[in-house]
Amino acid sequence: MAEMYNHHTVEKKWQKIWEEEKAFQASEDYSKPKFYALVEFPYPSGQGLHVGHPRPYTALDIVSRKRRMQGYNVLFPMGWDAFGLPTENYAIKNHIHPKIVTKNNVARFKGQLQSLGYSFDWDREINTTDPDYYKWTQWIFLKLFNAGLAYKKEMPINWCTSCKVGLANEEVVNGVCERCGAPVVRKVKSEWMLKITEYADKLIKDLDDVDYIEKVKVSQKNWIGRSEGAEVDFALKDKDEKLRVYTTRPDTLFGATYMVISPEHPLIDKYKDEITNWDEIQKYREMAARKSDFERTELAKDKTGVVLGGMSAINPVNGKEIPVWISDYVLMSYGTGAIMAVPAHDTRDWEFAKKFDLPMIQVVEGKEGPVDINEAAFTDVATGKMINSEFLNGLEVTEAKEKMKDFLEEKGIGNRKVNYKLRDWVFSRQRYWGEPIPIVHCEKCGYVPLDESELPLLLPEVDSYMPTDNGESPLAAMTDWVNTTCPCCGGPAKRETDTMPQWAGSSWYFLRYTDPHNKEALASKEALKYWLPVDWYNGGMEHTTLHLLYSRFWHKFLYDQGIVPTKEPYQRRTSHGMILGENGEKMSKSRGNVVNPDDIVQAYGADTLRTYEMFIGAFDLSASWSEDGVKGCRRFLERVWKLQTIMTGEEGYSADMETKMHQTIKKVSQDFESLKYNTAIAAMMALINDFYKKNAVTKGEYKTLITLLNPVAPHITEELWQIIGGEGRVYLNTWPEYDEAKTVESTVEIAVQVNGKTRATLKIGKEDAKDDVLAKAKETIADKLEGKNIIKEIYVPGRIVNIVAK
Structure with a gap:
């Protein structure tokens, strides 16, 4: 009788062997077929891994292990996205330097990942806080700056009145700071921006050339938000001034009955003395300044606003005088900061008009003809015939749009325009724990880039990394570091004290993995040509807009600069579903349903955790954790272990099992490649049932099963391979092949x-x-x-x- 399976000794044994043998090191033999598998590198928090992390890591580990057995040179790397706000906030709260916090967190995460037996090439490990890494992040920024794609702009930021620091939108909840609960106000500050909008069309068009799941492509396109419309000038009555708006529905101009501008619009201050209700306007602006953009546009259910007393605009197509309002649902950072309101055909405008008793004019007939627009919003009519629109009456919407655009251009009051929801990327943070921006400011020369030879510009060691009272980065207080000389004229200059956002290091990390120790370039041309594009990139749906968009933008820019050889960074992108608590809710400490993977590894083994996370359900869908399910997967592995007690000596397949063996090889091989890990495991479970029914398994059948299962449960299978006298290691084995004729x-x-x-x-x-x-x-x-x-x-x-x- 075989001894009981002891996962503690087996898993430690094989993890040590793999490390000593450098089992999963990518080769530099560029003549072999390559496979580059990528998972999103984690932000190493003090809490360590949660059970959601192993799901995507195990999935691509399975594919990577299979591809190695199929003869591919596999690059499956791991690193750390370690700059950013969470670490700094923890450091401030606990009075521990962010560098020490990061070092401790990385050590914990790495130990946990190694305990799960992943086939990462640890010789290629990277860390975004390593100067040898962020030197090249700074280098890319200089390339963007020199190309005119990095620039400074006055921007309103979220300012915590207690922490004395700028906050990201995500850190503002119901108008207060998420961390301390103090009121948050809007404060104008000069911010570094990246001109991602220059690449908007390419970012949409080139999605046709990649293999992304459809919902990822849709989320990218929706975030970019390309639309075709017109810019239209509304003159302010009795003033030599115009309000420019952008609209996708120029056909509805005859239905524009009022205008709305952002509370931050510069015309408000320009005509301050002529506004008859200035105190009311000022009070409303102060209220709006306490909200984040997200709260103003996404969460605002109840419409608020104030009319600009003493000011009105002229509708350019019919000469009618219409009121001008301010409302916080219009943002200065989107479009022109002003909109024309057509309440009969827009839900938001209708709600606003109903609240403030503003007129509505229907200009597009519905299927049933005119409706009572005072009873229900008659919104977004994309088809139908024009009414109440003078020279457009009777035209279909599509035709009316074009005729109105012609009219605007002929009269010189507007023009055709392609617009995007995508905004330029705010790229600076008033924080310490981030990459220093390699720019100095000279009174004579303006903003001047450092010479590339001076990189990396090191983040200085500081005793205090507490936020300052005036909204500047903590680096601003380090006068010895800040005061420098201008690279251009040699005169006195000051270093930029804002740091880069966390997104910076994660926008190009996949490139560094190809050649992580290169001192002369971000990676050699040979390595980039061989490994790119990434063959398969998996990550969460929450990162399929910003991170995916930012990294595609940087890659496309580097392609245009001749630095990388491909237009797109990733050929295939998939996403996984979340693992929920046993109660079906998202795991969180407050709900008390968090599962620590360390506990599962200790009690049941890493192979059990890996198997369960792949068997829990369809990979792309969320699934609830089940302790019983974990126990079931452990029993499955024990049944695999005990097969050695009924093994016969034949190296081949028995006649009555040959078809089943070939069917199983085919199903497992195909399911691993198509995200159907649960059905692949189910097929192996069914095969084992057949072995136990006949109370026999040949050595050849057992070796094939062990090989098929190895990518899922690598520790137990390597041990079994050794026990039954298999030659070499399973990870060096050849992947089983099936004969199509024998699957029938x-x-x-x-x-x-x-x-x-x-x-x-x-x-x-x-x-x-x-x-x-x-x-x-x-x-x-x-x-x-x-x-x-x-x-x-x-x-x-x-x-x-x-x-x-x-």
């Missing part, structure tokens, strides 16, 4: 009926003659036919035999 069953089980009632089943050959099948059937149910006269014999090939008898 040569026999079939049919029902044998008497007078339409099933009395037995019979296994027959698919090619057996009818007379032979009937003879076998009658022999099988001879006792049921005793004393009866057979009237009719019916055979439906491959399905049933029915004997009609009295």
